[in-house]
Amino acid sequence: xxxxxxxxxxxxxxxxxxxxxxxxxxxxxxxxxxxxxxxxxxxxxxxxxxxxxxxxxxxxxxxxxxxxxxxxxxxxxxxxxxxxxxxxxxxxxxxxxxxxxxxxxxxxxxxxxxxxxxxxxxxxxxxxxxxxxxxxxxxxxxxxxxxxxxxxxxxxxxxxxxxxxxxxxxxxxxxxxxxxxxxxxxxxxxxxxxxxxxxxxxxxxxxxxxxxxxxxxxxxxxxxxxxxxxxxxxxxxxxxxxxxxxxxxxxxxxxxxxxxxxxxxxxxxxxxxxxxxxxxxxxxxxxxxxxxxxxxxxxxxxxxxxxxxxxxxxxxxxxxxxxxxxxxxxxxxxxxxxxxxxxxxxxxxxxxxxxxxxxxxxxxxxxxxxxxxxxxxxxxxxxxxxxxxxxxxxxxxxxxxxxxxxxxxxxxxxxxxxxxxxxxxxxxxxxxxxxxxxxxxxxxxxxxxxxxxx
Numbered sequence: 001x002x003x004x005x006x007x008x009x010x011x012x013x014x015x016x017x018x019x020x021x022x023x024x025x026x027x028x029x030x031x032x033x034x035x036x037x038x039x040x041x042x043x044x045x046x047x048x049x050x051x052x053x054x055x056x057x058x059x060x061x062x063x064x065x066x067x068x069x070x071x072x073x074x075x076x077x078x079x080x081x082x083x084x085x086x087x088x089x090x091x092x093x094x095x096x097x098x099x100x101x102x103x104x105x106x107x108x109x110x111x112x113x114x115x116x117x118x119x120x121x122x123x124x125x126x127x128x129x130x131x132x133x134x135x136x137x138x139x140x141x142x143x144x145x146x147x148x149x150x151x152x153x154x155x156x157x158x159x160x161x162x163x164x165x166x167x168x169x170x171x172x173x174x175x176x177x178x179x180x181x182x183x184x185x186x187x188x189x190x191x192x193x194x195x196x197x198x199x200x201x202x203x204x205x206x207x208x209x210x211x212x213x214x215x216x217x218x219x220x221x222x223x224x225x226x227x228x229x230x231x232x233x234x235x236x237x238x239x240x241x242x243x244x245x246x247x248x249x250x251x252x253x254x255x256x257x258x259x260x261x262x263x264x265x266x267x268x269x270x271x272x273x274x275x276x277x278x279x280x281x282x283x284x285x286x287x288x289x290x291x292x293x294x295x296x297x298x299x300x301x302x303x304x305x306x307x308x309x310x311x312x313x314x315x316x317x318x319x320x321x322x323x324x325x326x327x328x329x330x331x332x333x334x335x336x337x338x339x340x341x342x343x344x345x346x347x348x349x350x351x352x353x354x355x356x357x358x359x360x361x362x363x364x365x366x367x368x369x370x371x372x373x374x375x376x377x378x379x380x381x382x383x384x385x386x387x388x389x390x391x392x393x394x395x396x397x398x399x400x401x402x403x404x405x406x407x408x409x410x411x412x413x414x415x416x417x418x419x420x421x422x423x424x425x426x427x428x429x430x431x432x433x434x435x436x437x438x439x440x441x442x443x444x445x446x447x448x449x450x451x452x453x454x
Contacts, residue, residue, distance in 0.1 A: 002109040013154060014105055016113035018098050019121040023083040032072040041091045044077035044126035053079065053125050059252050061303070077126040079117070089122055089136045090129035099143050106144070112152035113144075115176065118167065119157045138170040145174070152177040154217060158227055165208040174211070178284060181207070181216040186228045188220060188281075190235050192264075192274065193242035195405040197387035199235075201378050204282070204389075215372070216283035220274050221291060225255030225304045248299055257306045261294035262337070268294075272357055273402060273445040276427065279365050280389065280400040280449060282376040292358040293347050296337025301329070312339035319343060364427040368451065370396040379416050383409050386442065390416065397452045399423070403442035411440045423450035 005012050021028055031039040049066045056062040057080050066075045067082040077086045087094050105113070115121065122133040144151050153176040155167055161183070168175045187203035207216065228239050236254070243249075243263040244256040251257045264270045271294060279285040289311055297306045310331045313320030318331045319339030332338040347353035365371055374393030381388050385405035391398045399420060403409045413420055420440060428448035431441065442448065 006109070011111035012109075013112045013114055013152075014110050015116055016101070016153075017116045018087065018089075018101065019079065019117050020084040020086045023085055028085055032069050032076075035072075038093060042087055042094050042097075043085050044088050045072065045074040046077070046126065047074055049075050050077070050126065053077075079120045086120070086126070088127050089133075090124055090127045095136065095139060098140060102140065102143055103147055106147045106151060111148075111150065112154065112177075114154045114156060116156055118155040118176070118179075119159050119163065134166050134170045134175070137167065137175060138173055141170065141174055141176065154178040154180070156180050158182040158229070161206065161208045165210070168208075168210040168214045175214070177214050178217050179210075179214070180222075180286075181218060181283065182227060183230050184216070184281065185219055185226075186230045186239075188274075188277065189226070189228060189239050189243065190231060191387070191404050193238045196384050197402075197404055198384060200387055204378060217286050218278050218281040218283050219286045219288070220278045221260050221288045221307070222286070223288060223304075223308055225251040225257045225307075227255045229254035251303060255304075257297065257299070257304055259295055259297045259307050260288070260291045262296045266294065266336070267445070268354060269443075270406075270445045271354065272361075273404070273447055275358060276361060276447045276449075277387070277402045279361060280371060280402065280447075282371075282374075282389070282391065284372060285365070287358075292355055293342055293344055294354045295342055298330070298332055305329070312343040314343050314345040315340045320345070361427055364449065368396070368398055368426060368449070369393060370398050371400075374398070381411050381417070383411060385409055386411060388417070395453070399450045399452070400447070401428075401440065401442060401450070402447040403445060406444050408444055408446070409442045411442070413439055419452060420450055423452045425449065426451050 002012060027039045027042050030037045031043055034040065046066065049068070053065045056065060062081055065079060066077055068075050078084050079086055089095060089098070122137045124133050141153065144153060155176040155178065157163065157167060157179065164179055167179055184200070184203045187199040190199040191197055210216070228236050231239065240250060240256070244258060249256055249258050256263065260274060261271055264274060275287070275291070293312065295309070295312055298309045299306050301309070308329070310319060310321040310327065310329060312331070317323065318327055320343070321327070321331055333340050335341070344355060347355035350356060370391045370393035374391035374396070376389055376391040379388040379390050385403055386409050387402045387404065389400050399417070401411065411417065426449045429443050429446045431443060440448065
């Protein structure tokens with residue numbers, strides 16, 4: 001698979017879950033039976049139930065972060081469920097084991113890792129360590145760079161901006177190369193709910209700085225619940241009311257267990273706006289599989305599993321996902337979101353399909369490297385519904401405009417936008433760009449990516 005991907009110019013990342021093991025893992029089984037085992041210090045133990053960490057990751061499903069083990073005669077820590085005991089990264093043997101895991105996958109030719117729950121993997125709660133958690137992160141980054149110079153860590157951490165910055169630059173050295181920006185994601189959905197660019201402008205302008213070789217990752221959905229916990233209570237209710245009106249749409253009091261297309265009522269123009277906006281934001285865009293064809297969730301499945309349904313490749317058996325008579329997770333055949341109605345095969349050669357549009361949008365973005373690498377700024381305009389971002393890189397200049405409202409918008413060509421009369425549109429509304437020298441028009445949920453000579 002890796003050789004084929006290389007031949008096609010595709011780089012492969014794998015999920016890296018090093019914060020915990022299974023309770024059935026041989027390490028934990030030996031650790032719980034023998035206090036003198038070398039594996040005892042692989043985990044976090046206490047003679048008493050500790051008060052920290054006090055917050056559980058899965059409210060309503062998880063009772064505590066400490067569980068008593070009869071065989072061990074002690075309490076063990078688990079950030080997640082009790083069958084997922086946390087590893088102690090401050091133990092040198094655990095760090096060596098992590099290096100072995102990294103080396104194994106790098107030797108197979110993968111190009112990096114999505115680091116699951118980065119903040120939990122490197123925390124020192126429940127240990128006697130005096131070092132800062134980021135010190136251990138630096139050890140992993142240095143090992144990665146020694147083994148493969150162009151490999152990356154894509155960190156998943158829903159944390160404060162100060163913590164984000166500490167993950168990018170560790171003790172004055174290199175940190176992770178990429179980091180999911182949960183705050184901008186939540187602000188994007190608040191902006192969609194209000195039909196106003198203000199929340200997104202505030203989030204972008206307050207981003208912490210990062211090294212030149214690092215980038216934020218922008219996303220509008222991912223494979224967990226859509227986490228909007230960083231919003232205030234009232235803001236969260238706005239987003240819930242707009243995109244998760246039923247209780248079954250919500251999870252843990254902080255998230256939405258729906259996919260992009262149903263959240264936007266299958267409005268094709270609005271879906272394209274959300275995807276175009278994600279691809280135009282400063283940094284690197286990440287799309288969840290299935291969003292490029294407008295797949296829906298399966299609310300009959302528990303929790304966040306609702307958005308992890310099998311990919312719908314064709315209208316045939318199991319959506320072309322598997323030839324097995326019984327799948328581990330069901331594939332839906334019928335209904336407006338079933339694989340008979342929504343699949344890659346039917347959309348691939350239809351020029352007006354969402355799949356074809358996403359392919360064109362990805363191609364346009366690849367041809368505009370300034371979107372990923374350029375110096376950017378938001379440009380204030382008279383219409384609060386429209387987000388305008390200018391990006392410059394080398395001899396290229398690009399301005400993207402996105403209308404977050406269901407009503408058309410008109411932006412006067414004045415100030416920083418006066419020279420847009422000379423711009424070439426690379427993606428966006430099919431209607432004429434503007435009245436020469438006067439204004440730019442944007443349709444309902446419209447957008448335009450405009451490129452100018454610098």
